[in-house]
Amino acid sequence: MTLPDLQSPLALQYGGPSGGAPPETEDVEVALESLSQWQLAWRRFKLHRLAAIGLVIFGAMVLVAILGPILLPYDPLFIPNATRPGGDAPSLAHLFGTDNVGRDVFRMVINGARISVTIGIFSMIIAGVVGVFIGAIAGYVGGVTDNVLMRVVDVFFAIPFLFVILVAARFFGQGQLSSLILIFGLLSWPLIARLVRAMFLSLREADFVEAARAVGVSDIRITFRHILPSALGPVIVAMTLIMASNIVLEAFVSYLGFGLSEDQTSWGNALSNAQTVLSQGNWWWAFFPGMAIALTVLAINFIGDGLRDALDPRSRL
Amino acid sequence: MTKFIIRRVIQALPVIWLITVVSFLLMQQAPGGPQAAFNQNPHITPDQINAWLARWCLVRDADILQTIQEYFGWLGVYNCTGGGFLSAQGWPNFLPTFLGGGTNGVLHGDFGFSISSGQPVLDMITQRIPATLILMGTAWILWVSIATFVGVLAAVKRYSAIDQTITIFSYIFYSLPTFWLGLILIFIFGVELRLFPAQGIINVRTSPAPFATDAYWKAFAANPWPQIVDIGQHLVLPVATLIAVSVAGDSRFVRSAMLESLSQDYVRTAKAKGLPGRTVVFRHAFRNALLPIVTNIALEIAFLFGGAIATETVFSWPGMGLLFFDGVNGRDYFLLMGILLIGSLFIVFMNLVADVLYVMVDPRIKYD
Numbered sequence: 001m002t003l004p005d006l007q008s009p010l011a012l013q014y015g016g017p018s019g020g021a022p023p024e025t026e027d028v029e030v031a032l033e034s035l036s037q038w039q040l041a042w043r044r045f046k047l048h049r050l051a052a053i054g055l056v057i058f059g060a061m062v063l064v065a066i067l068g069p070i071l072l073p074y075d076p077l078f079i080p081n082a083t084r085p086g087g088d089a090p091s092l093a094h095l096f097g098t099d100n101v102g103r104d105v106f107r108m109v110i111n112g113a114r115i116s117v118t119i120g121i122f123s124m125i126i127a128g129v130v131g132v133f134i135g136a137i138a139g140y141v142g143g144v145t146d147n148v149l150m151r152v153v154d155v156f157f158a159i160p161f162l163f164v165i166l167v168a169a170r171f172f173g174q175g176q177l178s179s180l181i182l183i184f185g186l187l188s189w190p191l192i193a194r195l196v197r198a199m200f201l202s203l204r205e206a207d208f209v210e211a212a213r214a215v216g217v218s219d220i221r222i223t224f225r226h227i228l229p230s231a232l233g234p235v236i237v238a239m240t241l242i243m244a245s246n247i248v249l250e251a252f253v254s255y256l257g258f259g260l261s262e263d264q265t266s267w268g269n270a271l272s273n274a275q276t277v278l279s280q281g282n283w284w285w286a287f288f289p290g291m292a293i294a295l296t297v298l299a300i301n302f303i304g305d306g307l308r309d310a311l312d313p314r315s316r317l
Numbered sequence: 318m319t320k321f322i323i324r325r326v327i328q329a330l331p332v333i334w335l336i337t338v339v340s341f342l343l344m345q346q347a348p349g350g351p352q353a354a355f356n357q358n359p360h361i362t363p364d365q366i367n368a369w370l371a372r373w374c375l376v377r378d379a380d381i382l383q384t385i386q387e388y389f390g391w392l393g394v395y396n397c398t399g400g401g402f403l404s405a406q407g408w409p410n411f412l413p414t415f416l417g418g419g420t421n422g423v424l425h426g427d428f429g430f431s432i433s434s435g436q437p438v439l440d441m442i443t444q445r446i447p448a449t450l451i452l453m454g455t456a457w458i459l460w461v462s463i464a465t466f467v468g469v470l471a472a473v474k475r476y477s478a479i480d481q482t483i484t485i486f487s488y489i490f491y492s493l494p495t496f497w498l499g500l501i502l503i504f505i506f507g508v509e510l511r512l513f514p515a516q517g518i519i520n521v522r523t524s525p526a527p528f529a530t531d532a533y534w535k536a537f538a539a540n541p542w543p544q545i546v547d548i549g550q551h552l553v554l555p556v557a558t559l560i561a562v563s564v565a566g567d568s569r570f571v572r573s574a575m576l577e578s579l580s581q582d583y584v585r586t587a588k589a590k591g592l593p594g595r596t597v598v599f600r601h602a603f604r605n606a607l608l609p610i611v612t613n614i615a616l617e618i619a620f621l622f623g624g625a626i627a628t629e630t631v632f633s634w635p636g637m638g639l640l641f642f643d644g645v646n647g648r649d650y651f652l653l654m655g656i657l658l659i660g661s662l663f664i665v666f667m668n669l670v671a672d673v674l675y676v677m678v679d680p681r682i683k684y685d
Binding site: 050151152154155157158159164166167168244248251252255256258271274275278279281283286287290293294295297298301302 | 329331332333335336339340343344488489491492493494495496497500501503504508509626627630631641642645653657661664665668
């Protein structure tokens, strides 16, 4: 059954004792219909205005990443004739202008979306899977295993992060997308492992886990079926943060020339040569790829914020 | 307290040791090496390369055992000039020198020599530290004070127009990539408006000597004001870049800490007693909100170290970040190891400071 009143954001945000019409009795009855944790979270998420904006922007970026290279193909190795030393300013023919050798910056940005979004999503998944797995083991098993794993996590936290990325990307990357994803993923799991471990330490002693154990549920099933779903909220929020920061990291590493090879189009690669022509007044080459990064990261941060509110069991709507 | 500090230091040692092991193995097992510069040179024979590498106690295409040997050499456990694990005196090499141990390796305070420049690594690093400290110190002081002010303001005026504006701007700035913001600032204020210098730390045309050399400090001591003005002008853009992004994140943190504290019972009590609003906010709410803020600040100093690399490369700021960047390019193993070691020590030290500050700010917490 649908609830037109409850689904309008105004009714919920400005409802209540101080304003808005009091809910009709009929609505209250239906609201008692039991909803799972995730259904409740989704309902709260939809009401978060910024998160909705973020979801729309990010969805558009994913769409651009999928369709862009098909509709507006771009070959970074094809060099058209430059019409002006610094490249052309934005015009109708070239919406975002051209770079110093006449390549269209608009196509560059559209095609860069695919690699940047891919890196963000897949490095996030790797970090999530490894982090949850290791955090769960450390938190559930405890003892020496926990101690050893947490020292490893300490090492990751104490290493100057960017330094390692630069060394790894330069020495092992050789400009491949897959190796960059792997490096970013494998360097960002410790945050999640620490979170998951902390949640497990407290949930391990919870009554429902005790009950499951008493009935004879196996350790693996307790871990994944009983504890993990309760611990997932903060993990998902942390994963959005990791995705955003890895998109920026890719851009930075490629900007320094340590990331993807030149024949691939990413936002970082688009930026990497832009600094040299800034002094000629060629701002568009640096501006638009950076705006694409900023917009994507902003959208992800909005989504993360909405998720934080929606998945927090203390928040009620 | 002393016991707590000692225990923390002892816990930190294996972590730092692991960091050096991991980074050395990572670097050494990666394809290529410092000899890559000679790859295209037909006049240099493989024997010459081997002899050249041997001067740094390195082996070309080292297998895992040789890599471990090289690592021990860097650490000071192994004596590559012939003694193996024994020093020239015939004692174990890792012992302190005055007990008959060797003189090489970080255990004996020897960080080795840079492969590309031949200078002692420690000298190169200490020469770069002032530039990083000037940049990061200025940025840090400014951003902590601005973030605290803005955050408290947003919390006290919650949901007002000011709060909303601050929120929107912090969302936007928080999403900007630091290095890109630097590029844009360079373009606007350095290239178009020509208000501030865009590159470097000093004006090389008017400066008496290159930065951080002895001659420079001598000129600085004789007449500091022109140099201070010079550095100050060069500081504006990189500091603005660092501040914009960091204030955005930190002011949110201060705001939520302050909101948490404002919603406590003792604040309501203070208000009910009829205390003036200013006293309630600063003496009651803010002092309690300081606890998470102080810890956060101390932890962030550690990140300054890594954060320097983005700003320093964009602005050609001659600090440690740029030095590391050059080291990665030249595969300068010992320089990289030196910076990594000092950087990790710094992070571990700042974590300890954060814990100690925690106790000092909040008398309810006790470690023992």
